[in-house]
Amino acid sequence: MVYRKWKTAALGAAMILGTAAASSAATLDEVKAKGFVQCGVNAAGLQGFAAPNDKGEWSGFDIDICRAVAAAVFGDATKVKFTPLTAKERFTALQSGEIDVLSRNSTWTMSRDTQLGIVFTGVNYYDGQGFMAKKSLGVSSAKDLNGASICVQSGTTTELNLADWFRANNLQFNPVVFEKQEEADAAYDSGRCDAYTTDASGLYSIRLKLANPDEHVVLPEIISKEPLGPSVRQGDDQWALIVKWALFAMVNAEELGVTQANVEEQKTGSANPEVKRLLGTDGDFGKSLGLTPDWAVNVIKAVGNYGESFERNVGQGSPLKIARGLNELWSKGGIQYAPPVR
Amino acid sequence: MTLRDAAPSTPLSGQRGSGSSWLYDPTIRGIVFQVLLVVGLALFGWWVVHNTIVNLRAANIASGFDFLSTRAGYDIAQKPIDYTIDDTHGRAFLVGLLNTLVVAAIGVVLATVLGFLVGIARLSPNWLLAKVASVYVETFRNIPLLLQLLFWYKAVLSVLPGPRQGLALPMGSNLSNRGLIIPRPVIGEGFELVVGAVAVALAAAFGLSRWARARQMATGQSFPSGLAGLALVVLLPTFAYVLAGMPITLEYPELKGFNFAGGLVLKPEFMALLLGLTIYTASFIAEVVRAGVLAVSHGQTEAAYALGLRPSRTLRLVIVPQAMRVIIPPLTSQYLNLTKNSSLAVAVGYPDLVAVFAGSTLNITGRAVEVIFITMSVYLVISLLTAAFMNWFNARVALIER
Known part of the structure; x- marks a missing residue:
């Protein structure tokens, strides 16, 4: 801004x-x-x-x-x-x-x-980068996220890994990019995105802040190394x-x-x-x-x-x-x- | 010049002939000082650039503009031109710039239309209409734009249902928290004919209006050139379209997987920004229009009526030309404001120049000084071009006093 x-x-x-x-x-x-x-x-x-x-x-x-x-x-x-x-x-x-x-x-x-x-x-x-999605979508793997809208924070390694990983797996996605993590959290919580991606540690932490943490699941894939x-x-x-x-x-x-x-x-x-x-x-x-x-x-x-x-x-x-x-x-x-x- | 003419009367003038006191010649002195100023400014500019480079080097921060040709690696949500993650930061810059221009251009058009309507409504003798317009202006003019953007984005668009439960609209359109999805016009073979017809119709309408004006100047007979021109521009392309076998088909959106596939998607980020910019700027334009119309004295209307002009002609030939003289300069400022305000896009996640280039690219490359310099220069150039165009337009429509 x-x-x-x-x-x-x-x-x-x-x-x-x-x-x-x-x-x-x-x-x-x-x-x-x-x-x-x-x-x-x-x-x-x-x-x-x-x-x-x-x-x-x-x-x-x-x-x-x-x-x-x-x-x-x-x-x-x-x-x-x-x-x-x-x-x-x-x-x-x-x-x-x-x-x-x-x-x-x-x-x-x-x-x-x-x-x-x-x-x-x-x-x-x-750490490593992971994905979180709504349980109701019935997604069990990040590879099921073809065509999904994904919330991500700008200026992070996450933003780059996301693009690379979807490319490598021949999948499409719609990025919804925010400057601030709070904005990305809020957009995901309101249903603007199907999935949220950041470092796995961050996913656990952000999940607890959502309106209904139990409705969201952290997917098993770790797609990068994040020391x-x-x-x-x-x-x-x-x-x-x-x-x-x-x-x-x-x-x-x-x-x-x-x-x-x-x-x-x-x-x-x-x-x-x-x-x-x-x-x-x-x-x-x-x-x-x-x-x-x-x-x-x-x-x-x-x-x-x-x-x-x-x-x-x-x-x-x-x-x-x-x-x-x-x-x-x-x-x-x-x-x-x-x-x-x- | 006055100073120089007055010079001989000063006591020093006697010495000028000797050539020893050019110091006291105001012309030479003026030139010397201006040259000194230019040299000083150039030195200052050089010092700023040099110092920046030395400081960046001392802090071990990589610098230079070579990053523009390296791989960007991040994706952008809205791409008016082809862009993949393998394209360069330079290409990403173009995408961001185009996104800024798209929202600014559409915003300027919509804000102008809405602003003129509201401004005229506020002057309407209809009490209800005038009051509604007043409430609109006073509400949206007095709330900070950033808050309005967040309102549209978070309070209006993000509470819409998900794509599967979206509001179904006519023609297969759908409004959900993924945005407004409308059928996409797909251009088929033979469309060149329609484009050609539009060009021919425009040229013909222009020629017609010139001929009508010349005839009216010479003979006093008027011709409804506006109406005839409009008919030309509408009918000729329509005829060509039918003749070419209706080359535009619509691609309807379909629900596939998570989102809709096909169709044209107006994302919530784009809609929130466009709504916010349009509604906010239109409230200022409404006031500019109202001021412009009120600035034309009532005597002008009465004089026109006395000459026998009908109200519509009075408006078109007497009031509007004089009002435009007052309206256009402040209107230009509003256009510039709208364009610059579009940089608030980053608050609602719209990938404009600031979000893409001064956001992701800046962070990935770390070239803060270079990126901010380029971004500032771009806004400056856009604004100067807009102002130049509006000044030219103002000169065209300015009242020529005889």
Whole structure:
């Protein structure tokens, strides 16, 4: 929308008027100076990933990444501010420096990594694109969707995968494209489209928001791989490392059995050298990131380890009840894997 | 020029002969300052472009216009020209541009018709008609267009039943939440004859009207050239159509699978945008028309009556030409507004230039600066062309005072 173009305009202004010579200061110093991390999140309120809870506070799996970074930097997970963004606005907001981290269920792709001046720091959720349709249509497979009208959000990998998949399967479809996820949700709910497509995790979340969730079914096909993760601006390696290792700390903590509840106890009592290195009682890993030695302790105290954050937000402890699947640890049959702290 | 003529009277004028003080020559000084201004502007423009390129490079953001020839990969709901996902972003840009032009062109025509009707109705001596027109104008002129678009889209069109329970209309048409589906005219062999007949009829009508005018100027005898021209334009193509063996057939929509197959589909996104733009802009045009008619003093009507002109002729020959002089400039502004407002299409999911090019293409390629620059330039060009045409038309119909 033109009246919502201000984010793009801000980038334009920054690119046109900013003096070419002035290189941006280190993000860590800027964040410390202003006293909080500015984190870009999903504006549509994707329950389980990024949505305001009953108390009006942002919560969710993507939000935990923002809080983990704040905890690593300040030792205080509340020192974070959120900027709600649509799919169209997200990368521009990061490029223009409006946000420090983007944690908005965004797919890591090569073109985004190489052409947008941003860099993905990891994968917090391995996802794939799926379809949802009304049960009353009697559709059991996405291949039955020939000729269907399909609601989709613009500016997403979803929009591209959709066209490719229907082409590859020799099927026809009518795209109904919206800029905002809420608009696409509402159009699907009102019956404008026969089916809705986005990442499978999003389908589970959006289904719960529909007027009658039980009337809709998520179809079995997963037509793409969508590694979702946080991203930062290129050119500031230290900041990228902090965001990267905040997530790795969560994954390593789960693997080592460090939890939100026992982290203090483990810090003082554990004899395991791996745990000692992670929690900062051995070596100076925190210092090498430009942080305090107990940076990982702060992360785990704030949001728990990866498994705890997953179960609380999107897993069995949540209304979404998503199975770990690919997001199980590598040692338990999944592909979540973090390099060692060494 | 006045300054220069006055120059000899100034005390400095005595030194001019020596040639040392060209600085004080207003003409030379004027030229120097204008050259400086142009050079300054050019430098500023260069600095803006250069700085943008350097900044984008420094931030590691890919730039340039090469993306226009790469594969777009996304589908578009409404395609006035052939387009597949294998076509380029440049082609997608064209599709978006055409979608914008389609909705703007149809919107301008419908808004003009509706606006003139409502504007004249508001002046009607019929109390009820005038009040209905007033309520229409005051309602739609005072509600933001975006809200009206959302109203048409969400409150009117999206509550329609699904395609299987759609409202069946005559001729196999159907109105559902998938849009209005009407039979599609399929053009068969021999249609060229009809097109030719239309062209011949138009040329003949034009010639007839010129001849009638010339004769009236010379002899004072009038000829109903308008009526005769209309008859020509209607009858000749109809005759040709029948002669060619009725080459237009209708393809009726059929319910197949999820949606209708065949027929011409006016999607709800298109209808919501067209309805919103038309109804909103028509309320402004109605006021422009009313102002134009009221601007012609009543004495003109009375004078025409006194000369023995009938009311219809008074309207056509006396009032309308004078009213048009007042109507056309603000009408141009309304046309420009309608075209630019069509960019709100993105709120209702209509694939216009902003939704397609400044939406999907911008996001897929990440070329924000380039895409927004092209999009802004396109709207500027469309608006300038519209304004140029309307200025030309205004000059044609302007009252020539004698």
